[in-house]
Amino acid sequence: MIEIQNVRKSFGQLEVLKGIDLTVNKGEVLTVIGGSGSGKSTLLTCINGLEPIDSGRILIDGTEVHAKSTDLNKLRRKVGIVFQQWNAFPHLTVVENVMLAPRKVLGLPKAEARAIAVKQLSHVGLGEKLDVYPSRLSGGQQQRMAIARALAMSPDYMLFDEVTSALDPQLVGEVLDTLRMLAREGMTMICVTHEMKFAREVSDRVAFFHQGVMMEIAPPAEFFGNPRAPELQKFLSATH
Amino acid sequence: MFNYTFRWNQAFNALPRLLEGALVTLEIALLSMLIGIVIAILLTGCRLSGNRVLSAIARTWVEVARNTPALFQIYMAHFGLGAFGIHLSPYTSLLAGIAFNNAGYLAENFRGALKAIPDTQTRAGRSLGMPPIQAFRLIVMPQMLRIAFLPATNQMVWAILMTSLGVTVGMNTDLAGITQELNARSFRTFEFFAMAAVIYYLIAKAVTLAARALAWRMFRY
Numbered sequence: 001m002i003e004i005q006n007v008r009k010s011f012g013q014l015e016v017l018k019g020i021d022l023t024v025n026k027g028e029v030l031t032v033i034g035g036s037g038s039g040k041s042t043l044l045t046c047i048n049g050l051e052p053i054d055s056g057r058i059l060i061d062g063t064e065v066h067a068k069s070t071d072l073n074k075l076r077r078k079v080g081i082v083f084q085q086w087n088a089f090p091h092l093t094v095v096e097n098v099m100l101a102p103r104k105v106l107g108l109p110k111a112e113a114r115a116i117a118v119k120q121l122s123h124v125g126l127g128e129k130l131d132v133y134p135s136r137l138s139g140g141q142q143q144r145m146a147i148a149r150a151l152a153m154s155p156d157y158m159l160f161d162e163v164t165s166a167l168d169p170q171l172v173g174e175v176l177d178t179l180r181m182l183a184r185e186g187m188t189m190i191c192v193t194h195e196m197k198f199a200r201e202v203s204d205r206v207a208f209f210h211q212g213v214m215m216e217i218a219p220p221a222e223f224f225g226n227p228r229a230p231e232l233q234k235f236l237s238a239t240h
Numbered sequence: 241m242f243n244y245t246f247r248w249n250q251a252f253n254a255l256p257r258l259l260e261g262a263l264v265t266l267e268i269a270l271l272s273m274l275i276g277i278v279i280a281i282l283l284t285g286c287r288l289s290g291n292r293v294l295s296a297i298a299r300t301w302v303e304v305a306r307n308t309p310a311l312f313q314i315y316m317a318h319f320g321l322g323a324f325g326i327h328l329s330p331y332t333s334l335l336a337g338i339a340f341n342n343a344g345y346l347a348e349n350f351r352g353a354l355k356a357i358p359d360t361q362t363r364a365g366r367s368l369g370m371p372p373i374q375a376f377r378l379i380v381m382p383q384m385l386r387i388a389f390l391p392a393t394n395q396m397v398w399a400i401l402m403t404s405l406g407v408t409v410g411m412n413t414d415l416a417g418i419t420q421e422l423n424a425r426s427f428r429t430f431e432f433f434a435m436a437a438v439i440y441y442l443i444a445k446a447v448t449l450a451a452r453a454l455a456w457r458m459f460r461y
Contacts (some may be wrong), residue, residue, distance in 0.1 A: 076368065
């Protein structure tokens with residue numbers, strides 16, 4: 001369970017998270033939508049401790065992320081994150097990209113790490129691309145590789161930060177299909193996205209962020225069918 | 241007008257001695273590179289440390305090494321340090337001067353290479369549970385090496401050629417020193433210097449080609 005309690009965060013003068021309260025249960029798929037600068041991406045990087053917070057608490061299975069005593073490196077093994085920019089490691093082949101953390105962080109033997117990598121890459125449809133370098137892959141393939149790389153750590157939670165925003169339109173579908181598959185398999189996920197159709201289909205709940213405030217959170221039917229906040233109504237009519 | 245008669249025999253007979261000198265040249269160049277790389281890594285660390293004093297020292301080193309003649313740097317090591325009671329042999333002062341120069345250029349090269357790797361690479365590593373040092377070692381460093389490698393081989397060639405400045409501080413066992421000595425005894429200036437130039441050229445070319453082959457093997461992406 002991910003518990004976010006009254007989290008505030010500023011970059012200099014700009015407060016990007018103005019007291020967020022949110023709980024994500026095991027097995028739940030939460031999508032987060034909102035305009036740019038709404039704080040939704042910042043929230044993700046706070047959840048896995050890449051960004052510090054100013055006040056409030058974030059708990060993952062009861063462990064406080066920003067407590068001094070928390071071993072963030074250990075905690076991050078449980079929480080995978082995939083970014084808008086897929087960040088392939090260019091000097092490693094596809095299979096090496098995915099093997100790296102299981103080998104070096106979890107300390108698994110090479111053969112075992114490779115087996116995990118092959119399994120995850122096949123899972124996201126890259127079983128044929130094991131030994132090529134990322135530069136030979138399309139954006140969609142690189143993004144799926146990044147997903148496999150995060151999955152290879154067997155995380156309990158996955159955070160997706162606008163993973164389709166930097167892709168050519170014709171490549172968005174293959175990445176969303178991968179996310180749908182994970183959702184069906186019961187992965188606990190928080191997806192920050194601009195893909196409304198996807199949000200409607202896969203989410204258990206959808207949240208709307210606006211200027212650092214979570215203005216609305218509801219199951220998709222209600223969220224899209226009967227939006228209450230005027231800001232959300234405006235946002236939805238602009239994106240439809 | 242033109243009344244110089246070429247006599248190549250003497251030069252060819254001296255070839256074994258010239259090659260012995262070439263070995264010393266290569267040795268100084270290699271050592272100066274090794275020392276230069278170690279210092280350059282330290283200088284790069286100092287510049288990125290955020291510590292004002294360390295960073296200023298490193299910046300000064302890089303500025304002086306890159307913006308003053310290599311000849312003066314070697315002079316300083318040999319005659320300049322003498323003013324402080326430190327007397328280095330020609331070999332040591334030549335080595336120190338070139339290592340000083342190498343460190344300055346390489347530090348700038350390393351810093352550029354480091355800046356070329358986006359922070360998001362480190363971030364991706366950190367998000368997989370890597371501590372900062374591990375993310376640096378496994379992700380940033382290999383990419384940095386590739387970017388820094390070819391400019392570093394240029395510096396190696398430059399180091400080989402710089403060793404010839406040793407004659408000005410009395411160095412007489414390297415290729416330039418031996419050439420100069422043979423020239424002084426025989427006055428076959430053109431023959432000896434042409435021969436030495438060909439040897440310098442071949443060493444420099446061999447280093448460049450070896451580096452290219454090595455890069456091709458190491459950096460397959």
